[in-house]
Amino acid sequence: MEPDLRYPIGKFEPVQSLTPDQRRECIDAIAEAPARLAYAVAGLTPAQLDTPYRPGGWTVRQLTHHVPESHMNAYTRVKLALTEEEPAIKTYEEARWAELGDVKVTPIETSLALLENLHTRWVLLLRSLSPADCKRTFRHPEWGVGTVDVLIAQYAWHGRHHVAHITSLRERNGWR
Numbered sequence: 001m002e003p004d005l006r007y008p009i010g011k012f013e014p015v016q017s018l019t020p021d022q023r024r025e026c027i028d029a030i031a032e033a034p035a036r037l038a039y040a041v042a043g044l045t046p047a048q049l050d051t052p053y054r055p056g057g058w059t060v061r062q063l064t065h066h067v068p069e070s071h072m073n074a075y076t077r078v079k080l081a082l083t084e085e086e087p088a089i090k091t092y093e094e095a096r097w098a099e100l101g102d103v104k105v106t107p108i109e110t111s112l113a114l115l116e117n118l119h120t121r122w123v124l125l126l127r128s129l130s131p132a133d134c135k136r137t138f139r140h141p142e143w144g145v146g147t148v149d150v151l152i153a154q155y156a157w158h159g160r161h162h163v164a165h166i167t168s169l170r171e172r173n174g175w176r
Contacts, residue, residue, distance in 0.1 A: 005054035008164035012157045018149045023134060026156035031123045033159030034116040037067055040166040041108060048175060049108065053165040060169065062098040063162050064108040068115040069097055074155045075122045081138040081148050082129075088139045126152060 018026060041049070041064055049061040058066065073092060080087040097103070134149045170176075 005057070005165075005168070007161070008168045009157070009160055012154055012161070014143075014146075014150060015153050016147055016150060017135065018153060020131070023149065023152060026152045027123060027126045029156035029160060030119060030126065030152070033067070033071075033163070034112065034119050036159065036163045037064065037115060037166075038112050040163045040170070041112070044175065048173075051169065051173075053169045057165075058098055060166055061108060062103055063165055065103045065106065065111045066094060066098055067159065067162050068111050068118060070094065070158060071115065071118055071122070071155060074151055074158075075118060075125075077138055078122070078125065078148055078151055081136045081151075082133060086137045086139055086145065088141070091141060 015022075041060060044060060049064070050059050052059050053063060077089045080089060129148065134147065134152070136148050137145050138147075138151075139145055
C-alpha cells in the first residue's frame with residue numbers, strides 16, 4: 001500500500017487527558033521541535049525550499065513558516081485556557097496564511113528563530129503546570145470542548161508531523 005504523504009506519522013489521535021509520563025513526553029517533543037525543524041531544513045537550496053512536500057501540498061518554505069504560526073496560536077490558546085473560564089478560541093485560515101506575502105519573502109531563519117524563542121517560553125509554561133491546570137478547558141468552534149492536555153498532545157504531534165513532511169521529502173528525493 002502506498003504511504004499517505006499527508007500523514008507520514010499517522011493522524012493525530014485526540015485525548016482528553018494525559019498521564020504525567022505522557023505529558024512529560026509530549027512537552028519534551030514540543031521542546032525538541034525547533035531543533036528538529038532546523039535540522040530538517042538545514043542545507044536546502046531555495047529551489048528545494050520551494051518544492052511541495054507532496055503533489056498539491058505546501059512547499060517546505062510554507063511548512064517552515066506555518067509551524068511557528070500554528071504554535072503561536074496554540075501558545076495563546078493554552079494561556080487563554082489557563083486564565084479564563086472555558087474561553088471560546090478562534091480558528092484561523094492556515095491555508096490562506098500560507099499564501100500571504102511574508103511567507104514568500106521572509107527568510108526561513110526568521111521563522112526558525114521565532115519557533116525557538118516561542119518554544120522556550122511555551123515549554124517553561126508547560127513544565128510549570130499542575131495536573132489541575134492541564135484539565136482546564138477551552139471551547140473550539142469545530143472540536144467542541146478541549147483541555148490543555150489535548151493541546152499539549154496535539155502540538156507534540158504537530159511538530160513531528162511537519163518535520164516528517166520535510167524529512168520524508170528529503171529521503172524520497174535523495175537530498176542529503
